[in-house]
Amino acid sequence: MNLDCSVLLTRLEEQTPALKKDRLLKPQGTEEILDSLREDLKNIAFAVLIRPVLIQSPDKGAWPILRAATDPSAAGAQYYGPDGFQQAxxxxxxxxxxxxxxxxxxxxxxxxxxxxxTGVAFPV
Incomplete structure (x- = not known):
């Protein structure tokens, strides 16, 4: 798997709050703290493991709009979307x-x- 630096930094930013919470609060041993950590870990797991498989990055998400706006062969009323599973x-x-x-x-x-x-009216 090819990971660029920005992806690694994002993952680190997503993981840091939960790990810090674990380090600082775990010795207290309260159930609330453990519940909070579990929720953080679920969010991290989704962000790191599942989201990249299901959803593309924001820059790639803009590709269909950019193609519709710049492709000389684009026709009126055409709709562009991703070519992958369920157009995700x-x-x-x-x-x-x-x-x-x-x-x-x-x-x-x-x-x-x-x-x-918009305050702009177009006669149609």
Whole structure:
């Protein structure tokens, strides 16, 4: 497995609070401290072992948007997403968007909310 320095630093930052808590508080032996440590260790296990398998990094998560914005062959109404399992990871490809995105009432409501929030109206 290839790990870069930023990944190792992130893992260290995630592990440090639990390890420090263990070192400082374990001699007291209270059940609350042990429960807190268990929760911290579960979070660390998820962050270190499971999250990298299921979810891609934020920079790779931006790839589909960047491809849609910069690919000269991109067409209107195309939707890009990762090519991996359940579109959770991978390189950007044209994929089908969610069923809700095809609902005309949902589209209209989202458009109206966007106009209100931005203060910009486009005649459609």
């Amino acid at each position: 990871k991978g390189h950007p490809i044209v994929v089908r968007s969610s069923a809700a995105s095809y609902d005309s009432d949902t589209q209209r409501q989202l458009w109206e909310i966007s106009e209100k929030l």
